[in-house]
Amino acid sequence: MTNKSVPRELLTPGADGRFGEFGGRFVPETLVPACQELEAAFDSAWNDTVFRTELDDLLREYAGRPSILTECHNLGAQLGIRLVLKREDLNHTGSHKINSVLGQALLAKRMGKKRIIAETGAGQHGVASATAAALLGLECKVYMGSVDVERQSLNVFRMKLLGAQVEAVNSGSRTLKDAVNEAMRDWVATVESSYYAIGSVMGPHPYPFMVRQFQSVIGKEARQQFREMFDGQDPNVVVACVGGGSNAMGIFSGFIDADTRLIGVEPAGGAAVGRGVPGVVHGMKSYLMQDEHGQVQEAHSISAGLDYPGVGPEHSYLASVGRAEYPSVTDDEVIAGFQLMARSEGIIPALECAHAVAWITKESPKIQGQTVLMNLSGRGDKDVAQMMSLLGDSVG
Amino acid sequence: MNAKNSSFGVLETRLREARLSSRKILVPYITGGLTGWIDAIRAAAANGADAVEIGIPFSDPVMDGPVIQQASEKALRDGATPTSIFNELRNVDVQVPLIVMCYYNTVFRAGHERFANALLDAGVVAAIVPDLPLEESRLWCDAADNANIETIMLAAPTAPDERLPRVVARARGFVYAVGLLGVTGERTELATTAISMATRLKKITDVPVLVGVGVSNAQQAQQACAVADGVIQGASVVRRLLDEGPDAVGNYVAEVRLAIDSQINLKR
Numbered sequence: 073m074t075n076k077s078v079p080r081e082l083l084t085p086g087a088d089g090r091f092g093e094f095g096g097r098f099v100p101e102t103l104v105p106a107c108q109e110l111e112a113a114f115d116s117a118w119n120d121t122v123f124r125t126e127l128d129d130l131l132r133e134y135a136g137r138p139s140i141l142t143e144c145h146n147l148g149a150q151l152g153i154r155l156v157l158k159r160e161d162l163n164h165t166g167s168h169k170i171n172s173v174l175g176q177a178l179l180a181k182r183m184g185k186k187r188i189i190a191e192t193g194a195g196q197h198g199v200a201s202a203t204a205a206a207l208l209g210l211e212c213k214v215y216m217g218s219v220d221v222e223r224q225s226l227n228v229f230r231m232k233l234l235g236a237q238v239e240a241v242n243s244g245s246r247t248l249k250d251a252v253n254e255a256m257r258d259w260v261a262t263v264e265s266s267y268y269a270i271g272s273v274m275g276p277h278p279y280p281f282m283v284r285q286f287q288s289v290i291g292k293e294a295r296q297q298f299r300e301m302f303d304g305q306d307p308n309v310v311v312a313c314v315g316g317g318s319n320a321m322g323i324f325s326g327f328i329d330a331d332t333r334l335i336g337v338e339p340a341g342g343a344a345v346g347r348g349v350p351g352v353v354h355g356m357k358s359y360l361m362q363d364e365h366g367q368v369q370e371a372h373s374i375s376a377g378l379d380y381p382g383v384g385p386e387h388s389y390l391a392s393v394g395r396a397e398y399p400s401v402t403d404d405e406v407i408a409g410f411q412l413m414a415r416s417e418g419i420i421p422a423l424e425c426a427h428a429v430a431w432i433t434k435e436s437p438k439i440q441g442q443t444v445l446m447n448l449s450g451r452g453d454k455d456v457a458q459m460m461s462l463l464g465d466s467v468g
Numbered sequence: 469m470n471a472k473n474s475s476f477g478v479l480e481t482r483l484r485e486a487r488l489s490s491r492k493i494l495v496p497y498i499t500g501g502l503t504g505w506i507d508a509i510r511a512a513a514a515n516g517a518d519a520v521e522i523g524i525p526f527s528d529p530v531m532d533g534p535v536i537q538q539a540s541e542k543a544l545r546d547g548a549t550p551t552s553i554f555n556e557l558r559n560v561d562v563q564v565p566l567i568v569m570c571y572y573n574t575v576f577r578a579g580h581e582r583f584a585n586a587l588l589d590a591g592v593v594a595a596i597v598p599d600l601p602l603e604e605s606r607l608w609c610d611a612a613d614n615a616n617i618e619t620i621m622l623a624a625p626t627a628p629d630e631r632l633p634r635v636v637a638r639a640r641g642f643v644y645a646v647g648l649l650g651v652t653g654e655r656t657e658l659a660t661t662a663i664s665m666a667t668r669l670k671k672i673t674d675v676p677v678l679v680g681v682g683v684s685n686a687q688q689a690q691q692a693c694a695v696a697d698g699v700i701q702g703a704s705v706v707r708r709l710l711d712e713g714p715d716a717v718g719n720y721v722a723e724v725r726l727a728i729d730s731q732i733n734l735k736r
Contacts, residue, residue: 097603105627261651
């Protein structure tokens with residue numbers, strides 16, 4: 073990408089919580105003071121070296137940061153590119169979600185909250201939240217759509233082992249969107265004692281900004297590591313999957329000012345940027361899959377973590393100004409990508425990340441010889457049972 | 469229902485008149501598009517409602533508890549849309565003001581002006597948008613003001629004292645005092661926040677103050693009306709419509725009417 077008119081700086085939203093026209097704070101009046109309080113608390117914490125040191129220590133000694141880069145020599149050779157993975161799958165709890173949750177749980181304690189609420193799709197944010205709550209002595213309640221409870225039963229049990237209470241949500245599409253609704257309803261009722269740890273760069277201001285800041289450690293590390301590996305060069309392309317979009321914003325944030333294409337891969341059945349129009353749900357204005365009357369449509373994706381009809385507002389902004397691209401891939405392409413990564417590299421990716429693999433595979437003829445940095449935001453252990461029932465005897 | 473001689477809108481004029489004549493205000497809520505919903509509006513109006521609030525069903529009603537969620541899902545399954553609801557409302561022949569409650573994406577998707585004009589055209593005089601707080605409300609309020617649609621603002625127990633005057637300054641029709649920390653739905657007792665909220669608001673405004681969310685039966689309505697100018701009742705009304713039909717709504721509204729009227733009698 074060489075278009076110099078495209079903005080290349082990372083935005084810090086002002087008091088109105090906007091990234092361009094997107095974002096904002098569309099919440100019930102009951103929650104407005106809580107969002108304002110959180111905005112002030114995050115600002116103070118983020119600028120406090122004691123807080124930052126405590127968080128950095130936890131990220132290093134508990135989560136296992138920095139995560140490494142791995143070059144995929146086999147798959148790269150096969151596709152005619154140089155493919156490098158940012159290994160967020162190697163973090164404690166198996167995904168990038170821990171980065172944000174450790175920050176938010178520390179913040180919750182700093183704010184005097186005793187209980188955290190979380191929503192989860194694939195269960196990765198739920199597991200990370202339950203983990204941070206166990207570590208920091210907080211009570212934890214996780215809302216999860218009943219469809220997801222079924223397809224991610226391993227993570228449900230994991231959360232329970234960690235001492236969290238998991239509530240299956242039976243309203244609406246019974247997936248991530250409805251888990252968010254139920255978590256917000258809990259928060260409306262318990263706002264004085266509870267902290268809502270949103271799992272992605274979504275929700276009312278300051279969440280999209282705050283979660284991006286907590287996840288920016290991915291991009292910061294990756295930029296430096298990639299330059300060390302490639303003689304000071306930045307990658308031609310950075311690729312990540314996008315549901316709400318926190319792993320993508322985390323890695324994008326490190327390359328906004330670089331001469332690097334930013335690619336956020338959406339599932340074909342939940343392509344908020346690709347197929348949506350601006351709308352308002354879950355506290356934010358952003359691209360949203362909806363019908364002509366404004367009813368939010370149900371997403372359909374093989375991956376529970378991307379089964380979401382909306383997207384974080386900063387992605388809507390980056391798409392609208394042309395700084396990032398948001399192509400989509402089908403479930404079948406994802407299944408192929410999942411197997412391809414496993415067989416060629418000995419790495420089983422999360423189904424979410426298999427979306428990025430699928431796009432890279434498809435795009436490879438057009439990007440021959442280029443360097444591609446992919447955020448491997450989670451490991452595929454949680455998806456093995458689902459894939460076993462899907463693929464069965466065809467594997468082996 | 470002519471507001472020509474008043475600086476207030478149709479709804480606020482009506483509610484202020486009620487208050488002047490020592491009548492407590494009762495606003496039942498009915499989910500639009502449910503089986504029998506138009507008859508339920510008629511029954512409510514005939515049995516002592518001062519205005520009726522009609523909910524436009526939405527896929528993601530975050531301020532609503534199980535009963536109104538269920539009603540919303542059912543109405544959507546039966547094909548209700550904002551347009552179908554407005555079309556039916558246009559032909560409702562009741563003598564009380566009609567209020568619409570809808571989530572903001574319904575407004576945003578239609579466009580602010582277009583939605584305000586659609587309300588006007590359907591004979592609706594006021595709107596409640598529960599996920600549109602003061603700071604985000606300007607575009608809608610401008611469009612609503614231009615169309616003479618009164619925008620009812622919510623005031624919540626979490627609001628610090630310095631915030632409430634700004635909220636009530638933007639309120640038209642009445643101020644919706646959120647009775648508790650939580651979503652809509654029936655509770656066994658009236659929360660103490662219902663009374664404290666009404667008290668805080670009555671101190672700072674002469675706009676009518678109505679308590680809603682968690683006002684679950686005739687007795688609780690009576691308790692809330694000891695301080696507030698009136699009440700909004702949602703889940704207890706919608707549950708009756710879902711389970712028993714429009715007549716049950718009429719009977720219930722009559723029961724609540726009697727309770728809040730007798731309170732005034734007791735005071736005298």
